[in-house]
Amino acid sequence: MxxxxxxxxxxxxxxxxxxxxxxxxxxxxxxxxxxxxxxxxxxxxxxxxxxxxxxxxxxxxxxxxxxxxxxxxxxxxxxxxxxxxxxxxxxxxxxxxxxxxxxxxxxxxxxxxxxxxxxxxxxxxxxxxxxxxxxxxxxxxxxxxxxxxxxxxxxxxxEQVARLAELDRQAAITAERTQMARELHDMIANHFSAIAIQSTAALSRQDLDRETVRKVMESVRENSVAGMAEMRAMIGLLRQEGDEAESETTRPRLGDADPLVERVRQAGMDVRTRVEGEPRELPPSVDLAGYRILQEALTNALKHGESPISVMVGYERDQVVLRVDNTLSADRRGGLPGAGAGLIGMRERAALVGGRFEAGAVDGEGWRVSAALPTTELNASPSRAWSDSAAEKKNAGGGR
Known part of the structure; x- marks a missing residue:
């Protein structure tokens, strides 16, 4: 105007x-x-x-x-x-x-x-x-x-391209945060669970002799040092850039899982392991996923189960199969406490490499974790991933 x-x-x-x-x-x-x-x-x-x-x-x-x-x-x-x-x-x-x-x-x-x-x-x-x-x-x-x-x-x-770019950025950040949370949980939970159980046993038992207490404290110290070492390795990995972040020396391998079993044994659990098939080199993503799933399954067995714990690693033609069985303690058979972060993390790791994952009660007194991870590029496509939704819903209120 x-x-x-x-x-x-x-x-x-x-x-x-x-x-x-x-x-x-x-x-x-x-x-x-x-x-x-x-x-x-x-x-x-x-x-x-x-x-x-x-x-x-x-x-x-x-x-x-x-x-x-x-x-x-x-x-x-x-x-x-x-x-x-x-x-x-x-x-x-x-x-x-x-x-x-x-x-x-x-x-x-x-x-x-x-x-x-x-x-x-x-x-x-x-x-x-x-x-x-x-x-x-x-x-x-x-x-x-x-x-x-x-x-x-x-x-x-x-404006639309800018919005899409912002959504992609947010999705990438969310994926990175989820991955970091999963890695931190899997690394720390195993060591800290062993430390908590061993220290609780040492404090609650008044009849332990000096030598037994010393062995328990040595195991506690070993788990503390190992946890700190893994934490430093992860921090160093996060600070690296480019191809350096893919360093093979920092990647846990399924073939190097003996220390995981040994820590559970030192915590007082009877662990029986067996390997089926001929061990071989696995794709890096499958190798890491298998190691972390086994680590979390042993941690859950240590926190919620009783001896014996049975661990099976099977190397098949197109996949590697993991199975961990343990007996639930009497006060856990009605349902497992916790937020379910461990089960969610294991399920996510299996899905990311196109594998299958199941976890649930067996015969009312036992608990089984099983995963089948493909070792070929064709089968490792994430589109082939599936999970047992029934078992997930059954245990959603008390995941380990």
């Missing part, structure tokens, strides 16, 4: 000067009548952006009156702005109608002039003039409108 009012006033002033200079068709009508259509077309300039349809209506009324009393050059020039504003700011359908209508009017005006004058030169002159007055403003508005719409579409596309 602040810009259109001065523009309309300026247009009226220029049109008045043109009328005063004689730029109109002299038909013997009073000169002051020429200011009426000029005022109407200038009124359309005032509302050109806020009400383009009204702008067009005022312009049509003004130019029609001007055609009877003039016409005047000023009203014609301002009417071109009325057409331009209606085509640019009005509905898209109106723009198409205006383009077709003005084209037909321009051709019709040229043909009529040529017929009445019986001269093709009159047709050409009138046709060009009508085209300049009617068609050119609309074509200009169509071009600018297309540019404006294209720019708006580009902005919307850029």
């Amino acid at each position: 602040n810009r259109t009012v001065p523009a309309a006033a300026l247009a009226f002033a220029v049109g008045a000067l043109l009328i005063a200079g004689g730029s109109y068709a002299h038909r013997g009508t009073p000169t002051w009548l020429l200011f009426v259509p000029l005022a109407l077309t200038c009124a359309g300039v005032v509302v050109r952006t806020r009400a383009p349809l009204l702008c067009l209506g005022l312009g049509i009324v003004g130019i029609t009156i001007d055609g009877f009393v003039g016409p005047s050059l000023g009203a014609v020039l301002i009417f071109t702005d009325n057409l331009y504003a209606a085509a640019l700011y009005g509905p898209a359908g109106l723009t198409r109608i205006l383009l077709g209508t003005t084209s037909v009017l321009a051709v019709g005006a040229g043909a009529t002039a040529g017929f009445l004058a019986a001269d093709w030169r009159a047709l050409a002159v009138m046709g060009v003039q009508a085209g300049l007055v009617l068609v050119t403003p609309v074509l200009t508005a169509v071009y600018l409108r297309e540019q404006r719409d294209r720019a708006a579409a580009e902005r919307a596309r850029a």
